[in-house]
Amino acid sequence: MATMIRRTTCSLFLFLSIACFCSAQNAPIALTGTVLTPSGVVENGTVLFQNGKIVAVGEKISLPANTRTIDTHGILVPGFIDLHNHLTWNVFPRWKPMEEFGSRYDWQQKSIYKVLMDGPHHQLVAEGYECDMERYAEVKAVSEGETSVVGGTHQDCGPRLARNLDFDPRLGGAPSAPVVYNVFPFQMSEEELASARGALDHGGALLIHVAEGAPNDASAAREFAMLKGRGLLRKGVSVIHGVALKPDDLREMAIAETGLIWSPRSNLELYGGTANVAAAKAAGVEMAIAPDWSPTGSDGTLAELNFAATWNAGQTPPVFTDRELVEMATRNAARLAGMEHTLGSLAPGYAADILVLRPHQQPAGKDAYWSAVHSDARDVALVTIGGEVIYGDGSVISEFKTAPAMDHATVCGTVKELSFRAGSEKRETFESVETRLDRALSEWSRHLAPLAECSQ
Numbered sequence: 247m248a249t250m251i252r253r254t255t256c257s258l259f260l261f262l263s264i265a266c267f268c269s270a271q272n273a274p275i276a277l278t279g280t281v282l283t284p285s286g287v288v289e290n291g292t293v294l295f296q297n298g299k300i301v302a303v304g305e306k307i308s309l310p311a312n313t314r315t316i317d318t319h320g321i322l323v324p325g326f327i328d329l330h331n332h333l334t335w336n337v338f339p340r341w342k343p344m345e346e347f348g349s350r351y352d353w354q355q356k357s358i359y360k361v362l363m364d365g366p367h368h369q370l371v372a373e374g375y376e377c378d379m380e381r382y383a384e385v386k387a388v389s390e391g392e393t394s395v396v397g398g399t400h401q402d403c404g405p406r407l408a409r410n411l412d413f414d415p416r417l418g419g420a421p422s423a424p425v426v427y428n429v430f431p432f433q434m435s436e437e438e439l440a441s442a443r444g445a446l447d448h449g450g451a452l453l454i455h456v457a458e459g460a461p462n463d464a465s466a467a468r469e470f471a472m473l474k475g476r477g478l479l480r481k482g483v484s485v486i487h488g489v490a491l492k493p494d495d496l497r498e499m500a501i502a503e504t505g506l507i508w509s510p511r512s513n514l515e516l517y518g519g520t521a522n523v524a525a526a527k528a529a530g531v532e533m534a535i536a537p538d539w540s541p542t543g544s545d546g547t548l549a550e551l552n553f554a555a556t557w558n559a560g561q562t563p564p565v566f567t568d569r570e571l572v573e574m575a576t577r578n579a580a581r582l583a584g585m586e587h588t589l590g591s592l593a594p595g596y597a598a599d600i601l602v603l604r605p606h607q608q609p610a611g612k613d614a615y616w617s618a619v620h621s622d623a624r625d626v627a628l629v630t631i632g633g634e635v636i637y638g639d640g641s642v643i644s645e646f647k648t649a650p651a652m653d654h655a656t657v658c659g660t661v662k663e664l665s666f667r668a669g670s671e672k673r674e675t676f677e678s679v680e681t682r683l684d685r686a687l688s689e690w691s692r693h694l695a696p697l698a699e700c701s702q
């Protein structure tokens with residue numbers, strides 16, 4: 247999908263602060279469980295972290311005397327890195343257009359889209375709800391196991407809940423690398439182009455929507471020619487969508503070390519097809535996976551992984567292993583963002599961005615990677631960002647002792663704890679934000695989307 251970049255003031259939330267990033271956490275913490283490391287599954291493993299960074303990972307590691315050890319009884323996964331989203335739109339419930347489109351330029355012109363989506367979105371932003379919308383979307387993201395996002399539109403909403411890689415990647419201690427996010431390549435100005443090239447020249451990344459449409463759509467395919475014409479077929483650039491790309495295009499991308507960010511659910515719902523990821527894999531294109539937006543994509547990365555796993559199982563032969571799917575949301579995404587040395591892996595020196603899953607199902611013979619791509623939002627037991635407790639089950643969070651007072655969010659009927667607090671005198675709870683957004687949306691006969699769709 248696409249969104250307009252808007253800048254509005256958000257004075258109502260100048261006092262918002264997120265308590266989790268205000269507290270230093272000096273004592274080492276050891277989380278035990280089944281650990282997904284860069285070299286594979288470590289059963290009965292431990293992740294030791296301190297001061298925001300992972301110190302050691304393994305089956306038998308020595309722990310400092312003052313370590314607090316927490317047995318998670320779960321699967322420890324690197325926090326998901328979402329390189330394709332449009333945060334403010336995730337307040338909307340699913341949009342079911344009941345037809346397939348040629349390209350995004352088609353559905354953006356439809357009256358039904360303007361009535362149900364663009365009109366209310368524009369008005370909510372104009373009325374000053376943009377920061378509320380972004381905060382709601384960030385809670386949605388962490389409830390789906392995400393620790394890093396892109397695609398916000400407002401830089402001045404105060405402290406963030408998740409890492410916003412395109413705004414403030416240093417949040418929680420990770421070093422910064424410029425990440426430029428572009429939605430409309432045809433409209434890219436010379437100034438924007440120069441900014442993107444500057445980022446790329448300094449080891450940053452450009453994540454750019456290209457070839458979003460049906461596999462044979464001409465306008466979608468033309469965007470790839472534009473990308474090449476502007477000298478952007480190069481390392482550090484990642485194509486978002488790429489549905490209309492041909493195998494020859496994908497081979498060119500592999501040679502240039504240009505990445506691909508795959509969003510299968512939104513592609514299939516809007517266009518009836520998705521990127522030729524089998525050809526991309528055969529060509530050697532580095533790929534990440536991300537949810538796009540929740541109205542036609544997924545509520546977050548965990549749900550998108552579920553969708554991808556189901557899609558994958560229907561291919562003959564399957565394109566990806568479960569491990570490859572998990573890595574597309576973690577290590578690969580970190581590489582495409584230029585942050586492969588700080589984010590996306592449970593390994594010493596990396597930021598302590600950790601997701602703990604307690605899967606509701608784990609059939610015999612299936613490994614932890616299978617469980618990770620078949621878990622849902624109810625199974626998210628803990629999310630830490632830079633070692634700080636952000637979200638999870640109260641039973642796990644209470645083990646930390648140093649965790650701040652937590653707010654609450656309800657996901658699929660399950661109450662989760664959430665580090666979402668308004669600051670000083672103007673105390674805002676997550677529930678108050680939900681209530682305000684739902685009231686605003688109800689003026690358009692719409693209602694606030696749930697944090698996650700739930701399988702029954």
Ligand SMILES: [Zn+2]
Pocket residue numbers: 247248330331332455486538
């Ligand atoms: Zn998009």
